Amino acid sequence: MCKGVVKLNEQKLKLIFSEALEIDPEIINDELAYNSIAEWDSIAHMALVAEIDDQFDIMLDTDDVLDMSSFSKAKEILTKYDITFE
Amino acid sequence: MNFWNVRSSAAPAVVTEEHTYTYLELSEAIQERKKNYHSDEKQFVLILCESRYDVMVAYLAALQAGHAVMLLNHDLNEDLLKEIIHNYKPCWMYGEGPFPGYDQQDGLLWKRESQIQAAVHPNLALLLSTSGTTGSRKFVRLSYQNIQSNAESIAEYLQIDSSERGVANLPLSYSYGLSIVNSHLQAGATVLLTNESIISKSFWAFFQEQRATSFAGVPFTYQMLQRIGFFKMELPYLRQFTQAGGRLDERLVKQFGDYAIKHKKRFYVMYGQTEASPRMAYIPAEKVIEKAGTIGIPIPGGELAIDRETNELLYKGPNVMMGYAECIEDLAKGDELNGVLYTGDTAEKDAGGFYTITGRTKRFVKLFGLRINLDEVEKRLEQEIHLPVACSGTDDKMIIVIETELEKVNNMVKHYIEDTYKLHKSAYRIHTVDSIPRMSNGKTDYMAIKDGFQ
Incomplete structure (x- = not known):
């Protein structure tokens, strides 16, 4: 896959996070973790999962939904679904 | 015996991630905490709740000491908490202080600097908000008999015995979450305490490790469980699971019933309201598929009836609240309902004696298991933005319509709803319109709003 798409995936994921968690994209980095900010609660998490499913056209597994505890973890999980990041 | 007078046995009473506390240890911790609640007159204690052992001790000690307790969630909006403290002037506060006007007495317990004379009714045990964290100043007044009778009834129909290990996975300040704790203590069973959500890995690790036998959920919990693949999980110790806090989609009732x-x-599948401490009806487990879509039959000790003229569902039982409270003076009031509750829901009864909710006489929606009064949202928004507002919606989504040409109002309202009601944006929609739909008599056409702005 060309580098441009790889970069786009990161941006796309950031946008999904910022939309689903209703937060400023600026504060999203690899360390951003579930329950570390008030906005990322269980309700927002489910919105996030739904949005990721939708936008990347996949269906995250049970373990992956439970495991997706940070932004970097989300990228790691998504690579299992053939979505690549830098 | 009352559930708050816990027995002194070696059986496990409360299990947290770190520790197992026996009934004897719990009983001793309550005695210790009770010493701090010394007062010649009946007082009331405001506890800011998290799912922690010490919070349970603070709650049970207050009941044992014969005081009344108000339970609120610890993440309550700060301004609202201030207002509640100002209006109700609790003698003690339990939580992460400091609280203005209170001195630290012992750890998380704070005592009011200046004592005020306020009568608290001898029967009053518990004050619970009607809508959890969503910003209502109105509280339900429950008596000792109310909460005791409901704990007994729940333990009976859910067949909770001393071998049960139930996860208290809902907030303690929420009537449903609290009823899990109360009914388990009543049965001498074990309460597993966690602040983790069912969508975190650590929740299920705790669940399996502690051999949990039950969990509870509002409709959203079951939507999440379905999405995270609950049906594929291996849960050998699980015996039962309960649902309340609003109507669960019939398709999901059947799926979980099948499982x-x-x-x-x-x-x-159960039905209740905080006003009934909270349980009123349930579907016996063996009938859950056949009777999916109904609210079931009355709980032991309760009766349901339908008002012939209005079709409103009435409940009669020892768990019906004393009444509401809106200020400190109301704490002195006695029983105003005499055991009869008008539920605000309309219903019908089938030949088998099962009840089905058909509608609502009052204007509110239940979002994530929490009740939101649409008229109140309307009123508060109008005070905030000084524009005509109309709220409608379903239990999935609240719809807010604002009469304005200014697009930016949309954002203002969004921030206000976020701050005040702590709602995720998926739970509501805001529309700006030239004119709010009205009927020929000038009244707001809520049906048109509900249907037209999905």
Whole structure:
């Protein structure tokens, strides 16, 4: 896959996070973790999962939904679904 | 025996991630905490709740000491908490202080600097908000008899015995979450305490490690469980799971009912309101598929009836609240309802004696299991933005319509709803319109709003 798409995936994921968690994209980095900010609660998490499913056209597994505890973890999980990041 | 007078046995009472506390240890911790609640007159204690052992001790000690307790969630909006403290002037506060006007007495317990003379009714045990964290100043007044009778009834129909290990996975300040704790203590069973959500890995690790036999959920919990693949999980120790806090989609009732039957577990769909401490009806587990879509039959000790003229569902039982409270003076009031509750829901009864909710006489929606009064949202928004507002919606989504040409109002309202009601944006929609739909008599056409702005 060309580098441009790889970069786009990161941006796309950031946008999904910022939309689903209703937060400023600026504060999203690899360390951003579930329950570390008030906005990322269980309700927002489910919105996030739904949005990721939708936008990347996949269906995250049970373990992956439970495991997706940070932004970097989300990228790691998504690579299992053939979505690549830098 | 009352559930708050816990027995002194070596059986496990409360299990947290770190520790197991026996009934004897719990009983001793309560005695210790009770010493701090010394007062010649009946007082009331405001406890800011998290799912922690010490919070349970603070709650049970207050009941044992004969005081009244108000339970609020610890993440309550700060301004609202200030207002509640100002209006109700609790003698003690329990939580992460400091609280203005209170001195630290012992750890998280704070005592009011200046004592005020306020009568608290001898029967009053508990004050619970009607809508959890969503910003209501109105509280339900429950008596000792109310909460005791409901704990007994729940333990009976859910067949909770001393071998049960139930996860208290809902907030303690929420009547449903609290009823899990109360009914388990009543049965001498074990309460597993966690602040983790069912969508975190650590929740399920705790669940399996502690051999949890039950969990509870509002409709959203079940939507999440379905999405995270609950049906594929291996849960050998699970015996039963319950649902309340609003109507669960019939399709999901059947799916979870099927799962329960296949795996020899019991699934209970239940109906209640904080005003009834909270349980009023349930579907017996073996009927959950056949009677999906109904609210079931009355709980032991309760009766349901339908008002012939209005079709409103009435409940009669020892768990019906004393009444509401809106200020400190109301704490002195006695029983105003005499055991009869007008539920605000309309219903019908089938030949088998099962009740089905058909509608609502009052204007509110239940979002994530929490009740939101649409008229109140309207009123507060109008005070905030000084524009005509109309709120409608379903239990999935609240719809807010604002009469304005200014697009930016949309954002203002969004921030206000976020701050005040702590709602995720998926739970509501805001529309700006040239004119709010009205009927020929000038009244707001809520049906048109509900249908037209999905």
